[in-house]
Amino acid sequence: xxxxxxxxxxxxxxxxxxxxxxxxxxxxxxxxxxxxxxxxxxxxxxxxxxxxxxxxxxxxxxxxxxxxxxxxxxxxxxxxxxxxxxxxxxxxxxxxxxxxxxxxxxxxxxxxxxxxxxxxxxxxxxxxxxxxxxxxxxxxxxxxxxxxxxxxxxxxxxxxxxxxxxxxxxxxxxxxxxxxxxxxxxxxxxxxxxxxxxxxxxxxxxxxxxxxxxxxxxxxxxxxxxxxxxxxxxxxxxxxxxxxxxxxxxxxxxxxxxxxxxxxxxxxxxxxxxxxxxxxxxxxxxxxxxxxxxxxxxxx
Numbered sequence: 001x002x003x004x005x006x007x008x009x010x011x012x013x014x015x016x017x018x019x020x021x022x023x024x025x026x027x028x029x030x031x032x033x034x035x036x037x038x039x040x041x042x043x044x045x046x047x048x049x050x051x052x053x054x055x056x057x058x059x060x061x062x063x064x065x066x067x068x069x070x071x072x073x074x075x076x077x078x079x080x081x082x083x084x085x086x087x088x089x090x091x092x093x094x095x096x097x098x099x100x101x102x103x104x105x106x107x108x109x110x111x112x113x114x115x116x117x118x119x120x121x122x123x124x125x126x127x128x129x130x131x132x133x134x135x136x137x138x139x140x141x142x143x144x145x146x147x148x149x150x151x152x153x154x155x156x157x158x159x160x161x162x163x164x165x166x167x168x169x170x171x172x173x174x175x176x177x178x179x180x181x182x183x184x185x186x187x188x189x190x191x192x193x194x195x196x197x198x199x200x201x202x203x204x205x206x207x208x209x210x211x212x213x214x215x216x217x218x219x220x221x222x223x224x225x226x227x228x229x230x231x232x233x234x235x236x237x238x239x240x241x242x243x244x245x246x247x248x249x250x251x252x253x254x255x256x257x258x259x260x261x262x263x264x265x266x267x268x269x270x271x272x273x274x275x276x277x278x279x280x281x282x283x284x285x286x287x288x289x290x291x292x293x294x295x296x297x298x299x300x
């Protein structure tokens with residue numbers, strides 16, 4: 001499941017962008033196993049983009065679930081990570097804030113439940129009640145402890161940062177771009193960061209999947225989540241975004257959410273968590289807790 005529908009929604013949005021001028025440089029690659037791209041207009045575009053590619057690769061060594069030596073994989077394997085990187089701690093801090101804002105809907109410790117569901121349905125059957133209860137008992141991001149010296153999980157816990165790390169990587173690449181003096185750039189690592197106006201005067205035109213009209217994005221990030229875009233079961237009721245409170249066995253009310261914010265990590269985590277709200281009213285109520293975040297669209 002390296003290319004989820006959740007990622008595809010963002011790729012569709014990025015594909016609608018109009019390059020600022022014919023000389024604009026476009027890099028296409030991958031980030032955390034999904035297609036990624038960077039569009040910019042700068043005399044040193046190739047060199048700067050190569051530095052950004054190297055940064056993405058470095059951050060994958062921190063956040064990837066599929067690289068056995070990544071910091072996240074080491075933590076999940078042993079339950080403890082000594083001397084974590086700044087980026088790992090920083091991302092965990094953002095995740096904790098989003099966890100609080102969404103009242104537990106966004107919870108990186110859902111990974112054991114995700115694994116049980118994915119493995120069972122891959123074998124053609126639903127997980128047993130005992131398997132579900134065991135996995136649910138391991139969920140609880142408030143039980144994850146971290147400081148500058150160590151990250152520690154409770155017994156049997158594992159984390160997935162896929163619902164926030166794509167955005168965090170986009171933020172770090174944007175930081176690199178600013179340091180290099182880049183004014184106009186579109187960064188898509190599964191979530192979008194748009195800097196500058198793309199020579200349009202109004203920002204980068206971005207079209208959210210399912211909508212006809214583009215919106216213009218400048219100095220902001222945009223993330224889209226669709227909980228049932230990729231499903232695990234044959235009936236299409238168990239999606240890849242799992243409600244940590246109910247165990248993931250009930251189909252969500254919301255079909256797709258798009259959130260914009262100053263930070264891509266924040267937009268990423270919020271769009272993931274708000275997928276599990278009861279509806280628009282509850283999603284808007286939760287989002288009011290975050291300054292400068294906006295609900296761009298929501299479909300039920």
